[in-house]
Amino acid sequence: MKARRHDELQQVLQSADFQQWWNALRAAHDRLAASQKAYEDVQEQHNLTGFRAENAQKRAVDHLYRAGEYEDRAATRLAESNSLDNQSFESVAAFETQRVTTSDAWSNHLAAEHRVESLRSQIAALEAEADSKPAARNELKRLQPELRRLETEAETARHDYEKQAVEKNRLWREVERLWEASLQISLSVSELRRKAVRIRKESEKLFREAEAHRQKAEELRKAVKTAEHDLNDAEIEIRRVLRSASERFDCLAEEEFLYFPVKDSQRMVYCVPLFSDSAHYNIEVRALNIYEVDRQRGVDFIEPVGREPDDSADTRIDDFFLKERKSAPAGAT
Amino acid sequence: MDKHQVLQSSRLFANLLPDELDMLADLCQVKTYASGDIVFEEGEVGNALYVIGSGEVDVIRDFKTSSPKIIATLKALDFFGEMSLIDKEYRSASVKARTDTEMIYLSNENLHSFAKVYKNGFTMVVINIARVLSQRLRETNAKLAQRM
Missing domain, CATH: 1.10.287 (Helix Hairpins)
Known part of the structure; x- marks a missing residue:
């Protein structure tokens, strides 16, 4: 797999090829959801x-x-x-x-x-x-x-x-x-x-x-x-689309995340969630945002990336230490 | 509950910039507790701080003894759990939801992620914590002086 910089990965995610793949994955997920619902409905009726x-x-x-x-x-x-x-x-x-x-x-x-x-x-x-x-x-x-x-x-x-x-x-x-x-x-x-x-x-x-x-x-x-058969087909289709991601974007595609090695790092890997979840990870993850994970810990601990603060005009710390006190009553420590 | 709204309004995150608040919103999780639920217990390892979005909690010492003492009741936008963040000690009191409560949960690890990106923002958070601890110490000193 090719290691990438953050901006290179952003380009991949914004490419027409990736959008096409993402649309195919969403269509496969929609089909899976519909098949799952149809299966559960008919199974419930059967039971x-x-x-x-x-x-x-x-x-x-x-x-x-x-x-x-x-x-x-x-x-x-x-x-x-x-x-x-x-x-x-x-x-x-x-x-x-x-x-x-x-x-x-x-x-x-x-x-x-x-x-x-x-x-x-x-x-x-x-x-x-x-x-x-x-x-x-x-x-x-x-x-x-x-x-x-x-x-x-x-x-x-x-x-x-x-x-x-x-x-x-x-x-x-x-x-x-x-x-x-x-x-x-x-x-x-x-x-x-x-x-x-x-x-x-x-x-x-x-x-x-x-x-x-x-x-x-x-x-x-x-x-x-029949519904079970349709469901299996839908799951196979999702696996096929995920496999195609590995081939098209040179990444590791699991069920819920795509992983891309980080350039110049032996330890960190970029991960791209294929869903949004606000409750089950250490942070709120959003579909197709780029995050960083340690190779050992994986998605047990996800960190946001791509934030580069411009501290040049930030005077808050200076203000805190250098500005005068509002008031100082006698005997205050 | 709107995480951004709570973060913007809390003293803990005063003077943070919009980008910093955005990242904190990503790093925070919303947790809900029913009235009577235990948030954490005295003696547990402290690994997160909490900001109350709505509802009230009691801070209780000696919670598991026959004579527990409520030492404070906290309400919306108050925060707690910050002491363990600073001194790395175990929880000094238990916290129990007095009403149905929604709060923001920020783990030490996620705060570390924030610190790695926004050093000035993290410093402001620490200053805000120090301010509150300082204010509490002054209040305690004043009470002690009255009693002496």
Whole structure:
């Protein structure tokens, strides 16, 4: 590489040849930026579509499981309902038996009451005759204990009837409870079945969505490949343009700087940034300005060049030392 | 933040010529700190000076102890970090952003680059630093005299 003076390098940078090269590099960078953006956009769409496909598939499977759960619950409830129906049949049979028993107890109770009333009437008639007829008195003596026995029997029959009636009512309430429970469960079975059907249909819809997303993702995968190819081409083009700089301007061309050896210096190298950056180097670098770097440190420490101060008319230092003080209070040091 | 504006307005760079200020603007970097951020800590190696563009910072001694002392609060166009530049000692205090703050950062190495090109300009910067240090010393002496 040819070592140059600062003014020689300025001439190179201002030449038409360099301007043409710079325009080619900027065009290549513009193409790279556009390719990069296109690649990132299509890659993002691909990732997003792939994620949507996975998400739809997962939701479809979840829905399928849920539909199965509802179907299982419906089957369990149906079994419960059948069991309750069987129980209710048994309870109805028990009720019918109890109803007959209660009816018999009622008849016994009425018959006992009737016998008591008949005997009371007979005793009342005998009491009317007892003063005049000794036989009536004897009969009364015989019937009085019989009346007490019949009254006891009637009381027992009444108690028995009441007990049987309570049991009959209890059995009827049990039948009604079982019917009500069975009805409620039967209704919930159909509801659960309908819900299972609905969720299964949603699951099928989600499986179709997942498949559509997968197809779209596959199309996008091909688009990603194309964009990746374009991006690689753009990067190759930039490398080609940078290589051409080495040949055309006899310099070292890296990705972000051109380097030119400094004439009469073994240590320093001129560097020309191909971009502007105010934050990531020790100084604010501007594209195509000339800076100087040490060969060992490289762009770790960049120094500005090309400033040649004219100190001939600079009187600031003289002024500072030679001009009188503005004021000097007593005792000042 | 306009670097040129801050450089032109700061006492640190008073009497510098436009070309010198241009080069300093290239050599300076803008740094931003959120309220509460530490700019540097007492005992660290000092390798740069700072000029506040906007916001305020606290200068704190014994920052990491149970009784830190705020010895100064600096505002826009004040500068700090210059003592380490002169005496090559470690930072004598910590500096913490009191508000969201923007400042100009000038490393010792970059100031050296400036000194190599603009010797008179660098001398003016040193004189400006000396002026401020001198002013602070006078103020300290006056306070000491009042107490004695």
